[in-house]
Amino acid sequence: MASTELVLTDRILMGPGPCNPYPEAVQALGRPMLGHLDPEFIALLDETNERLRTVFGTSNALTFPVSGTGSAGMEAAIVNFVGPGDTVVVAVNGVFGGRMVDVVSRTGAEAIAVEHEWGQPVDIDRMVAAHPAPAMFAMVHAETSTGVESDVAAMGARKGDALLLADCVTSLGGVDLQVDGWGIDIAYSGTQKCLGVAPGLAPLTVSDRAIERIKPTPQSWYLDLNMIAAYVTGSGARAYHHTAPISMIMSLHAGLGAVLAEGLDAVRARHQAVGDAVKQGMVDLGFELFAAEGHRLAPLSSIVIPEGHLGSMTEAEVRSRLLGDYGIEIGGGLGPVAGKVWRIGSMGHTARQRNVTTLLGALADILG
Amino acid sequence: MASTELVLTDRILMGPGPCNPYPEAVQALGRPMLGHLDPEFIALLDETNERLRTVFGTSNALTFPVSGTGSAGMEAAIVNFVGPGDTVVVAVNGVFGGRMVDVVSRTGAEAIAVEHEWGQPVDIDRMVAAHPAPAMFAMVHAETSTGVESDVAAMGARKGDALLLADCVTSLGGVDLQVDGWGIDIAYSGTQKCLGVAPGLAPLTVSDRAIERIKPTPQSWYLDLNMIAAYVTGSGARAYHHTAPISMIMSLHAGLGAVLAEGLDAVRARHQAVGDAVKQGMVDLGFELFAAEGHRLAPLSSIVIPEGHLGSMTEAEVRSRLLGDYGIEIGGGLGPVAGKVWRIGSMGHTARQRNVTTLLGALADILG
Numbered sequence: 198m199a200s201t202e203l204v205l206t207d208r209i210l211m212g213p214g215p216c217n218p219y220p221e222a223v224q225a226l227g228r229p230m231l232g233h234l235d236p237e238f239i240a241l242l243d244e245t246n247e248r249l250r251t252v253f254g255t256s257n258a259l260t261f262p263v264s265g266t267g268s269a270g271m272e273a274a275i276v277n278f279v280g281p282g283d284t285v286v287v288a289v290n291g292v293f294g295g296r297m298v299d300v301v302s303r304t305g306a307e308a309i310a311v312e313h314e315w316g317q318p319v320d321i322d323r324m325v326a327a328h329p330a331p332a333m334f335a336m337v338h339a340e341t342s343t344g345v346e347s348d349v350a351a352m353g354a355r356k357g358d359a360l361l362l363a364d365c366v367t368s369l370g371g372v373d374l375q376v377d378g379w380g381i382d383i384a385y386s387g388t389q390k391c392l393g394v395a396p397g398l399a400p401l402t403v404s405d406r407a408i409e410r411i412k413p414t415p416q417s418w419y420l421d422l423n424m425i426a427a428y429v430t431g432s433g434a435r436a437y438h439h440t441a442p443i444s445m446i447m448s449l450h451a452g453l454g455a456v457l458a459e460g461l462d463a464v465r466a467r468h469q470a471v472g473d474a475v476k477q478g479m480v481d482l483g484f485e486l487f488a489a490e491g492h493r494l495a496p497l498s499s500i501v502i503p504e505g506h507l508g509s510m511t512e513a514e515v516r517s518r519l520l521g522d523y524g525i526e527i528g529g530g531l532g533p534v535a536g537k538v539w540r541i542g543s544m545g546h547t548a549r550q551r552n553v554t555t556l557l558g559a560l561a562d563i564l565g
Numbered sequence: 566m567a568s569t570e571l572v573l574t575d576r577i578l579m580g581p582g583p584c585n586p587y588p589e590a591v592q593a594l595g596r597p598m599l600g601h602l603d604p605e606f607i608a609l610l611d612e613t614n615e616r617l618r619t620v621f622g623t624s625n626a627l628t629f630p631v632s633g634t635g636s637a638g639m640e641a642a643i644v645n646f647v648g649p650g651d652t653v654v655v656a657v658n659g660v661f662g663g664r665m666v667d668v669v670s671r672t673g674a675e676a677i678a679v680e681h682e683w684g685q686p687v688d689i690d691r692m693v694a695a696h697p698a699p700a701m702f703a704m705v706h707a708e709t710s711t712g713v714e715s716d717v718a719a720m721g722a723r724k725g726d727a728l729l730l731a732d733c734v735t736s737l738g739g740v741d742l743q744v745d746g747w748g749i750d751i752a753y754s755g756t757q758k759c760l761g762v763a764p765g766l767a768p769l770t771v772s773d774r775a776i777e778r779i780k781p782t783p784q785s786w787y788l789d790l791n792m793i794a795a796y797v798t799g800s801g802a803r804a805y806h807h808t809a810p811i812s813m814i815m816s817l818h819a820g821l822g823a824v825l826a827e828g829l830d831a832v833r834a835r836h837q838a839v840g841d842a843v844k845q846g847m848v849d850l851g852f853e854l855f856a857a858e859g860h861r862l863a864p865l866s867s868i869v870i871p872e873g874h875l876g877s878m879t880e881a882e883v884r885s886r887l888l889g890d891y892g893i894e895i896g897g898g899l900g901p902v903a904g905k906v907w908r909i910g911s912m913g914h915t916a917r918q919r920n921v922t923t924l925l926g927a928l929a930d931i932l933g
Contacts, residue, residue, distance in 0.1 A: 206605050207597035215598055215811060226594035226812060229575035230583055230763060232894045237574050264765070265633045265787060268807040272787045300786045389808060395598060397632070397765060397810035416784050418668045419633060419640045437899070439636040440757060442765035443583060444594060445813065526600045531805070 208520070209552050212528035213341045213497060214367070215389035215396050216545040218452065222394045225451030226444050233441040241450055242441070246429065248453035252369055252392070252461060253384060253402045255376035261429040262398035262449055263385070263420065264442050267366045270385030270399025272300055273420040274362050275335075277411050278383065281305035283332035286359075288319040290347070291340035292531050293364055304416060306332070315533060316499070318492040319347035325355050332410075333360045339368035341390075342531045344488040344499030344540065346372065353380025360407050366390055369400065370456055371468040371496040371544055382407040388445070391468060391496050393545025394452035397445045452545075469495045471543040471553055478557040479541070482564065487538050496548065500539040507564065512536060515563055523559040576888070577920050580896035581709045581865060582735070583757035583764050584913040586820065590762045593819030594812050601809040609818055610797065610809070616821035620737055620760070620829060621752060621770045623744035629797040630766035630817055631753070631788065632810050635734045638753030638767025640668055641788040642730050643703075645779050646751065649673035651700035654727075656687040658715070659708035660899050661732055672784060674700070683901060684867070686860040687715035693723050700778075701728045707736035709758075710899045712856040712867030712908065714740065721748025728775050734758055737768065738824055739836040739864040739912055750775040756813070759836060759864050761913025762820035765813045820913075837863045839916040843909050846925040850932065855906050864916065868907040875932065880904060883931055891927040 210217050231238040242261070250260050263270045275297065279285055283306040287297050290313035301308035309327050313320060319336050334356055338349050349363050360382040368374050369384075371391025376384050382404040389396035403422065415421050419439065427436035456464050472495030476486055479500050487499035502512050510518075512529065516539070519525045530538035543553065578585050599606040610629070618628050631638045643665065647653055651674040655665050658681035669676035677695050681688060687704050702724055706717050717731050728750040736742050737752075739759025744752050750772040757764035771790065783789050787807065795804035824832050840863030844854055847868050855867035870880050878886075880897065884907070887893045898906035911921065 204605065205597055206599065208599060208603065210598060210600060212600055214808060215600060218598055223595050227591050229573055230578060230586055231574070231576060232578060232580050232583060233764070235576065235888070235894065237572060265637065266807050266810060269633065269637075269787045272785065296786070303782065303784050303786055387808065389811075395810070395812040396601070396808045397813055414671065416671050417640065418664070418671055419637045439634050440582060440755065440764045442634060442763070442813070444763040444816075445765055445810070448812075520603070526603065 207524065209525045209555060210547055211541050211543065211552060211556055212526045213540045213542050214387065214544060216393060216542060216547040218395050219393040219455045219546045221455040222448045222452035226395070226448045228444070228447045231443060233443060234435065234437065238443060239435060242429065242446060245446055245450040245453065248450070248457060249400050249402065251457060252453065253376045254374055254378060255402050257376065257402045257404055258430055259408055259422070259426055260402040262446060263401050264439065265399055266396050267385065267387030267399050268296070269420065270387065270401050271297060271364065272417065273399070273401055273422065274383045274385045275300045276304050276417050276420060277415045277422045278360060278407065279304055279306040279332050280412055283307070284309060284328055285333045285335055286311060286324055286327045286331045288324055288336040289313060290317055290319055290343065290345060291315055291337065292342035293337045293340060293366070297335050297364070301335070315343050316345060316487050317489050318345050319352070321348065321351045321355060324352060330357070331359050333362055335362040337364040338374065339365070339372065339494045339497070341367045341497060344494045344497045345492050346494040347492070349381060350379040356380060360410065367494065367497055370464065372465060372494070376402055388449055388452070391544045392449070392452050392456065394449050395445065397442060398449055468543065468548045471548040471550060472496055472498060474550060474553045475541050475543050478553060482557065482560060487534070496542060496544040498541045498543070500541060502537060502539060512539065518563050519559055523555070525556055525559055575892065577893045577923060578915055579909050579911065579920060579924055580894045581908045581910050582755065582912060584761060584910060584915040586763050587761040587823045587914045589823040590816045590820035594763070594816045596812070596815045599811060601811060602803065602805065606811060607803060610814060613814055613818040613821065614797065616818070616825060617768050617770065619825060620821065621744045622742055622746060623770050625744065625770045625772055626798055627776055627790070627794055628770040630814060631769050632807065633767055634764050635753065635755030635767050636664070637788065638755065638769050639665060639732065640785065641767070641769055641790065642751045642753045643668045644672050644785050644788060645783045645790045646728060646775065647672055647674040647700050648780055651675070652677060652696055653701045653703055654679060654692055654695045654699045656692055656704040657681060658685055658687055658711065658713060659683055659705065660710035661705045661708060661734070665703050665732070683711050684713060684855050685857050686713050687720070689716065689719045689723060692720060698725070699727050701730055703730040705732040706742065707733070707740065707862045707865070709735045709865060712862045712865045713860050714862040715860070717749060718747040724748060728778065735862065735865055738832065740833060740862070744770055756817055756820070759912045760817070760820050760824065762817050763813065765810060766817055836911065836916045839911040839918060839921060840864055840866060842918060842921045843911050846921060847909070850925065850928060855902070864910060864912040866909045866911070868909060870905060870907060880907065886931050887927055891923070893924055893927055
């Protein structure tokens, strides 16, 4: 059997995620293993959850990392709260809104998809007009497929009795987010974006108002918040549900520690400055920006490739040369914009000016 | 905020899991991050899956680590295959059989629970008699709650047209397991037991016969094998489903590498010898064995605490002293045997005679 043990290729990860993790987060992956009921691990988990509350901008008691990647967070955020007889109004302005429609439909709830042109932010008027009394409004704060940031606070102000679910996968830790201040009831994220940690966990936060509406027996056992809450919250003995992914939680704990040591405002400002530099640099190289002006997401820049701009090369060939010759990964487009758009991430530890300089220099060389 | 960054307590993990991971698996957690569509990562994933086939004893094409802990593997192994109108015969001889009944019921399928006394192996005659034509028979190969190993091959020989699902969480890599040879259609495991890797992934294997019966739209999007197969199998371009937990897969790859370098037979023999030493040592200290004779699981020894044997101490106090004074974790009992049984794991890198010697010496000291 050929072995890849000794291939230690390192990349500058400027795609839509994973990013390069913070050194603190990498180091913590190697901490000595602890049992999931060990008092020292419970203390570390509690502290991790407290740090998550800070970056989410919430005092929600039920705040913890789901034991799966961001899409597991999405599923947990939906299957615990809606089912047959419920209506969910879902904003679709990219891949991840579409994914929420799929997940909602699999619960037996009715999903009303409010379709938007890709590259545009969510239109709150259309969301409100879609149904007079839905069980839930669901929207993506930062669409990873289009690089668009939408106004979740505006939705929160008009949610009425509905729950408000926000996908914060590419916003948490990188742009302003105020779960409590904006009226968000349920928010989930991923670790491999602006938090600067390896992929594998989905930070989730749930308001007390939403906790009251958790279904008694959600269709997923693994993601059942009734049972998980008995492990991750409360004081004293914790009830075993499933074995927590210890090393990943240790790494998230350390990554959040690095973010908070730098300062959340400073980290967000760094994401903004580096994201601005990506966009300006790409425009200077003759590319165009895909996301609607005024709604461009800092940590993920969506770039239109003008017809003929790459000479005889396809866009895939350019990405392949970036990866092969420079060790730089950027992302291609998904769905209707595949082949037409690039997605350049500047998230977590990757959000450094040095990486932008390297990328722009490499692209200038390749495009000759 | 108090910080636990610098608390690097290390334990001898002799509970029901996690075990102490192999040094190779720990080191690999820190490999440079790669994107989930990077050709180098795809090659590593392919090699990981090939190594999993070896330890599972299968040539199943659909063999990969589910992006969640063992219970996510259980859920994937059930929700993709059964739903309303289906009947599943489930052996319940401990906690994890009971959990399967719960997961089956949440799909809308009918679960027929074949209840056994705790500590006894699965009675195949009763399984077969429970229903003439179920969609699935489900059983636990190695019950982590009781330390009992059951005869999965005997069930495979009598499954008829049904699918056979085997929970191999505490058997994979530690005891004999032949997925193809025993007629198992679906098997899942966890990384934190006999594979000697951190918790966080659930190795899963699915026979071609079972693939033909995957539901078109399983209730879980995250665990939908139709979509996941487009990423983890096949050649050429891989379709993005969800971001793979890169670092954990790198660690599993390395842990499996360590197991196969030692030799699968040698690793199993080590688990047997060390498990035998645990049992003999505990009997020598006046304890009794819980699991039925002839069905005792090597990597997890279930120990009955005779009335009055601990003097004035409760069993929890003894475990607390082991943890506090010696840094040794052992497990308490679950459910009906809580307070009456200890569970002592000797799995993965923990399955070394030196750890047994330490545990027995510490217990002798504590019991005076």
